C-alpha cells in the first residue's frame with residue numbers, strides 16, 4: 001500500500017524522474033513499484049534501477065543481517081528485465097555499482113527505496129541520492145532504526161544528510177521502515 005500510495009501521488013503531482021532500489025533480493029518490491037507506476041501513469045518514461053550484490057552483505061556489522069541471510073539469484077532477478085522493458089538490474093556491491101556509468105548518469109530520481117539493512121551499506125546510496133532527488137520525490141527506507149554492532153543506525157545517515165524541514169515524514173511501514181517526501 002505504501003508504494004502504491006507514493007506512486008499515486010507522484011502521478012497526481014506529475015513528478016517525473018527515474019526510480020532506484022538499493023537491495024533487490026528476489027525483486028518483489030521492485031516489480032511492485034514498476035507495476036504501480038505503469039498503472040497510475042500510463043505515459044511514464046521512468047527507468048527502474050535495481051541494485052544488489054546478490055551475494056548478501058559486504059560485512060558482518062550486524063548480528064542478524066549477515067552473510068548467512070539474503071543471498072539471492074542474480075540470474076533470476078535479471079529476468080525482470082525481460083518482463084519489464086524499463087527495468088535495469090545491476091549486480092555488485094554499491095561501492096562498485098554506483099560507479100557504473102549508466103547509474104552515475106541518473107540525474108533525477110522520483111522514487112528511491114533503500115532496503116539494504118545495514119548502516120554501512122546505506123552510506124553510499126544516501127550520498128548518491130543527496131543531489132538527485134527531485135522536489136516531490138519519495139524516499140523509502142527500511143531498517144531505519146536498527147542498530148548495528150557499533151551502535152550505528154541508518155537514521156543517523158539520513159538526519160546528517162537531509163534537511164528535516166524539507167523531508168516530510170509520510171508514514172511508517174513494517175517493523176522499522178519509514179517513508180519521507182522531499183518537498184524542496
Ligand SMILES: C[S@@+](CC[C@H](N)C(=O)[O-])C[C@H]1O[C@@H](n2cnc3c(N)ncnc32)[C@H](O)[C@@H]1O
Nearest residue numbers: 023024025028029052053056093094115116121
Ligand atoms: C532485505 S533484502 C531486500 C528485499 C527487497 N527489497 C524486497 O522487498 O524483496 C536486502 C538486500 O540488500 C542487499 N545488500 C545489502 N548490502 C548491500 C551492498 N552493500 N551492496 C549491494 N547489495 C547489498 C542484499 O544482498 C539483500 O539482497
